Amino acid sequence: MTGADELRDLTRKLLADHPPASTDRLDFLRARFDAGLAWVHYPEGLGGLGAPRALQAVVDAELAAAGAPDNDPRRIGIGLGMAAPTVLQYGTEEQKQRLLRPLWTGEEVWCQLFSEPGAGSDLAALGTRAVRDGEDWVVDGQKVWTSSAHLARWAILIARTDPEQPKHRGITYFVCDMTDPGVEVRPLRQITGEAEFNEVFLTAVRIPDSRRLGEVGDGWRVAQTTLNNERVAIGGTPVPREGGMIGKAAATWRERPELRTHDLHQRLLGLWVEAEVARLTGVRLRQQLAAGQPGPEGAGMKLEFARLNQEISSLEVELLGEEGLLYDDWTLRRPELVDFTGRDAGYRYLRAKGNSIEGGTSEVLLNIVAERVLGLPAEPRTDKDVAWKDLAR
Numbered sequence: 514m515t516g517a518d519e520l521r522d523l524t525r526k527l528l529a530d531h532p533p534a535s536t537d538r539l540d541f542l543r544a545r546f547d548a549g550l551a552w553v554h555y556p557e558g559l560g561g562l563g564a565p566r567a568l569q570a571v572v573d574a575e576l577a578a579a580g581a582p583d584n585d586p587r588r589i590g591i592g593l594g595m596a597a598p599t600v601l602q603y604g605t606e607e608q609k610q611r612l613l614r615p616l617w618t619g620e621e622v623w624c625q626l627f628s629e630p631g632a633g634s635d636l637a638a639l640g641t642r643a644v645r646d647g648e649d650w651v652v653d654g655q656k657v658w659t660s661s662a663h664l665a666r667w668a669i670l671i672a673r674t675d676p677e678q679p680k681h682r683g684i685t686y687f688v689c690d691m692t693d694p695g696v697e698v699r700p701l702r703q704i705t706g707e708a709e710f711n712e713v714f715l716t717a718v719r720i721p722d723s724r725r726l727g728e729v730g731d732g733w734r735v736a737q738t739t740l741n742n743e744r745v746a747i748g749g750t751p752v753p754r755e756g757g758m759i760g761k762a763a764a765t766w767r768e769r770p771e772l773r774t775h776d777l778h779q780r781l782l783g784l785w786v787e788a789e790v791a792r793l794t795g796v797r798l799r800q801q802l803a804a805g806q807p808g809p810e811g812a813g814m815k816l817e818f819a820r821l822n823q824e825i826s827s828l829e830v831e832l833l834g835e836e837g838l839l840y841d842d843w844t845l846r847r848p849e850l851v852d853f854t855g856r857d858a859g860y861r862y863l864r865a866k867g868n869s870i871e872g873g874t875s876e877v878l879l880n881i882v883a884e885r886v887l888g889l890p891a892e893p894r895t896d897k898d899v900a901w902k903d904l905a906r
Contacts, residue, residue, distance in 0.1 A: 515553070515564040517571045523562075524550060524575040533581040542584055542618040545576075551584075551617045555601065559613050567800070584619045587850045591661060592616040592623035596669050598742045603686070603726040603735050612667070612688070624665035625743075626656040626689060626713055627736070631906065633658070634874045637680040637733060638904065641715065643672035643687065650674070650687065650725075652695075652718040658871065662698045662711035663847055665691045669739060670720075671732045676902040683901060684732035688724040695719075705863045706843040709851055741811055743872050751799065752792055758825040758854055759788035761861065765829055772832050781832075784825050791817045812873070812881040819868035819875055822853065826862040833858055 515523075531544045545551055546560045550572050555561025576583075586593055593616070600612055615621040632639040641654025652672055662668070668689040675683030689696070695718035700708035727735040755763055766773065766781055791814070798814055830837035840859040853868070854861060869875040883889040896904055 515562045515568070517568055520550070520553065520562075520564065520568055520571045521575060523548060524572050528575070528579050528581065533579055538582045539618060539620070541582055543614070545581075546614050546617055550576075552597075555613075559601070559609055560617055584617060585850075587852070589616070589619045589622055590851075591625055592621070592667075595625060595739045595743045596623045596667070599669060599686075599726060599735060599739045600688075602738055605723075608688070608724075608726070616667075621666040622661055622664045624659050624662045624668045624691070624711075625739070626659060626662075626668045626670040626715075627739075628658045629655060630657050634877050636736075637684070638901075638906075639671060639673060639684070640906075641670075641672045642676075643674050643685060643720070645674070645722075646719075648722050649719045650685075650722065652687075652689070652715045652720055654715050656713040656715070657710075658701070659698075659711045659713050660709055660851060660871075661849075662691065662713050663700065663708075664849060667691060668713075669726075671736050673901060674732075675730055677900050678730065679898050680896065680901045680904065681733045683730055684736070685729050686726045686732035686735040687720050688726060689715075689718065689720055690724075693718055693720075700845070700847065702845055703864075704866060705860055706840075707846045707848055709848050740873065751795065754789065754792065755785075756792070757788070758822050758829075758861065758865070759785055761854055761858070762825050762829040762832070765832055765858070769832075772834065777828065777832055780828055784821065784828060787817075788821055788825070791821060812878040813886065815872055816875055816878045816882065819865075822865040822868045826858070826865040829858045830862045837862075 527545060527548050527550060531541050533541060536544075549555075549557055549560065549562035551560035552566075553561050553564040553569050553572060554566035556563055584593075597613060597616055600609060600616075604612070612621075616623060626641075627636060627639075629639050629641060639654075641652065641656065643650040643652045650672075652670070654672065656670075659668075668691055670687045670689040671684050672687065673683055674685040677683065691698070695716040697714040697716070698711050699714070701710040701712055702708045703710060762781060763785065766778075794817075795814060798811065837858050839857070841857050853864060855864075873881075880892060884891050
């Protein structure tokens with residue numbers, strides 16, 4: 514097993530062989546992946562060395578001190594946080610070799626084709642169909658709320674392959690090439706004026722069976738790996754003390770003493786403490802990740818992330834008074850990354866409204882926490898054993 518000292522030596526060798534100041538950024542990232550220093554807990558040959566996940570910090574510290582480039586993780590967050598763990602667990606060796614390297618280096622952006630107009634909170638009710646035709650699957654349907662679809666080369670896709678089965682069965686998981694004929698991406702303009710989300714129409718899209726992840730009909734189980742990792746990626750992202758939304762509000766408080774009131778001070782103090790508790794809980798969650806797979810705890814972190822962002826951004830707008838009603842630019846934009854804390858207070862307030870929807874609605878996550886964390890009785894589900902084709906729609 515590779516230890517911390519060995520990782521430092523390997524990282525320093527990488528830096529010596531590929532000096533960041535004189536090496537092309539993409540060449541450096543490729544060399545880092547090939548050296549097993551991309552994600553050290555992945556297997557050898559797939560960007561890792563089979564080392565403990567916690568030792569990634571050793572590599573990252575050495576590279577940061579040397580001014581080495583990163584892979585712009587916010588831009589490729591769906592690939593890193595959701596697609597890669599799923600490909601690693603369920604992909605064939607050929608799929609892993611083809612997909613993981615350009616995913617990690619950022620050469621190929623990924624998106625997620627899960628939610629549909631009639632299957633958001635109840636994702637298992639999805640109606641996009643995939644019908645077998647020889648060595649291909651022919652896919653027809655519509656997906657919605659697809660971040661980065663306008664940038665993506667690949668998508669993780671779930672589709673119904675057997676409507677005779679109950680809704681949680683008869684679903685299969687695929688990797689879809691977004692450049693294939695029949696894939697149409699349309700922007701969805703949001704309350705912020707931006708269109709980071711999209712709707713995607715799939716019309717007779719042919720996907721080779723070689724791009725299936727997992728067994729036919731086992732897509733719901735494969736999707737759980739993706740969804741658990743998504744919640745951790747959204748709610749468990751490491752931040753420093755007073756990072757994220759609370760840092761913006763605290764900075765405004767310090768810089769604008771004329772705006773202060775006793776009531777706002779009490780609210781800010783309470784939210785500061787809650788944000789710090791959430792940060793420390795995220796540290797614990799990542800320690801659990803280092804020891805195994807993400808569990809339903811990620812749902813609790815994502816819940817808190819959404820609630821805090823909305824309450825803190827609301828406080829900041831209220832603190833700014835009339836200034837908080839201003840908005841910098843309503844121009845339609847197609848951003849390359851999601852920045853929850855970017856731009857001005859008005860943007861942060863509006864963008865935070867989506868935090869309780871994306872990555873699983875807060876209502877659904879409350880059920881997950883109740884049933885899988887607290888062990889409370891499950892909600893009655895009368896449609897659990899009914900064939901999907903017979904469900905009321």
